Amino acid sequence: MEKEVRQRLQWVKLYEESGDAGFVCRRCGISRPTLRKWWKRGIEGLQSLSRRPHSFPATKINQECIELIIELRTKRNLGAWRIQSELKRLYGILLAVAAIHKVLCRQKVRPLITFRRKTDFTRYQRPIPGERIQMDTCKIGPGLYQ
Numbered sequence: 001m002e003k004e005v006r007q008r009l010q011w012v013k014l015y016e017e018s019g020d021a022g023f024v025c026r027r028c029g030i031s032r033p034t035l036r037k038w039w040k041r042g043i044e045g046l047q048s049l050s051r052r053p054h055s056f057p058a059t060k061i062n063q064e065c066i067e068l069i070i071e072l073r074t075k076r077n078l079g080a081w082r083i084q085s086e087l088k089r090l091y092g093i094l095l096a097v098a099a100i101h102k103v104l105c106r107q108k109v110r111p112l113i114t115f116r117r118k119t120d121f122t123r124y125q126r127p128i129p130g131e132r133i134q135m136d137t138c139k140i141g142p143g144l145y146q
Contacts, residue, residue, distance in 0.1 A: 008046040
């Protein structure tokens with residue numbers, strides 16, 4: 001066992017013997033959440049865990065991934081977020097959105113075509129400003145309006 005793991009094991013044993021987390025933490029110079037974390041983990045969990053992130057945008061992307069990204073973009077017209085979810089769902093490939101965006105920029109793929117609302121609208125104009133129209137309808141019979 002490493003020195004660090006043996007020391008943590010001594011602190012956990014001291015906590016189990018005394019039952020007072022405050023006493024052990026003051027004596028050993030550690031925080032209560034840390035002591036309780038080591039106590040819950042058990043002997044196997046006393047080793048230091050890696051702080052390395054699980055994924056990051058600088059992932060090396062092979063040619064196969066690049067082809068899949070371009071195929072999803074051209075054939076299905078998907079954006080970076082949707083490409084990310086489809087790669088994860090269909091192929092089990094986990095890539096960051098930033099990485100997908102970089103691939104699309106490097107391959108000089110055209111941006112998505114977005115359909116926007118019509119900007120020019122028909123304006124209602126009357127010869128006399130402020131003139132209003134009121135239309136009242138009344139149902140006379142089944143399917144008959146006046």
